[in-house]
Amino acid sequence: MLLTKLPKSSVNQSKRLRRRLRNIIDSLTPQNHPGKRILPFVLFILFLFITNNLFTISQTECQLDREVCPPEIVQKLDKLTGSNILFLNQKQLSGVLMDSFPVEKVGIGFQMFNTLKVNLDGGHPPILTMVYLVKELPMVSVDKASGSTESAGWPKPSEELKIFTQNASPSSFGIWDNGRMTPVATDEAKIIYILSKKPDEETVKSLYRLTKIANKYLNVDSILVLGQRVFLSQADQPDIIVSVPFDEEQVSEAIKSYSYLVTLKKDVKVIDLRFKNPIIR
Known part of the structure; x- marks a missing residue:
């Protein structure tokens, strides 16, 4: 079974964004300022908010042998709309797709912004x-x-x-x-x-x-x-x-x-x- 992990560029982008926010807030806040103690908490909440928006699935794209997937597969994927790609169990999703449809390979990826992409290889076409x-x-x-x-x-x-x-x-x-x-x-x-x-x-x-x-x-x-x-x-x-x-x-x-x-x-x-x-x- 072929699985594709979340693109490294997406993960690196979120890390860079978190460091940049920390540097900006540090530069604007004096060293002895009382708010300095709660900055990590505020930063964490802000990071969660941005991450949730960046990696929330708002639409899905599915192809079977380079053609649009049949309705029964599209309906299964549409149920994932609104969930976060970071918490998606790709192994479980691949298993569900292979049990529902006679495919040999499943590829799962995430395209910025907010698009879950699934590619299915049927081997012998129907x-x-x-x-x-x-x-x-x-x-x-x-x-x-x-x-x-x-x-x-x-x-x-x-x-x-x-x-x-x-x-x-x-x-x-x-x-x-x-x-x-x-x-x-x-x-x-x-x-x-x-x-x-x-x-x-x-x-x-x-x-x-x-x-x-x-x-x-x-x-x-x-x-x-x-x-x-x-x-x-x-x-x-x-x-x-x-x-x-x-x-x-x-x-x-x-x-x-x-x-x-x-x-x-x-x-x-x-x-x-x-x-x-x-x-x-």
Whole structure:
């Protein structure tokens, strides 16, 4: 865990300020003056007042991989407004941030004047996703004709799902390689995730890996997830169906053979990789 201490310049500045105040008061006060006895106390109170104002957190700045931090992290940091940076437990704050968010490094600093700066390094960046929470998952045409290999009478599942989400309001999330999903601020994402309940970490991990494989071997326009099923959509090409979690080796080899699979049948709408042998429809 990477922690940055309070800048030395800030500490040295407060020490210089304290010595300067003492010298000024000493020069203005005769050696035998009665007030000389209470000068240390007055100086101490004045020092505390100035220090409190100089090092009180009035605003926070947070970046994750050089982008603005998501709302849930910003809200945690905003609670520190009004506190003094000198009494901030940086180790404890770093622990709270790492428990709340899948980051690898936390940097904490203080910028004059009165700004707490936090830099987070996420290691592997999240995959942006638009999530649609529904009471019941919609049915696509490929489900209604599950007993047939013919596809001429129905559209591609990806097209149906895009229409389904047109009138719905999504929430934006980041999908991480460790299986966590966290809110992010974005209006666009390649992945559309339709779900009726919160997915488990293994499913999210699997979806993260599948997305990386798809982006490596295919020219994917969008990825639509319906519960445990993933539809990989390409322009003017059949949809690829994969279930998550999935057999990574088996699916990777099938995706590499995609250009061959699409030639095995005319008017193909989907290539289903949920089974040991791909089903072409």
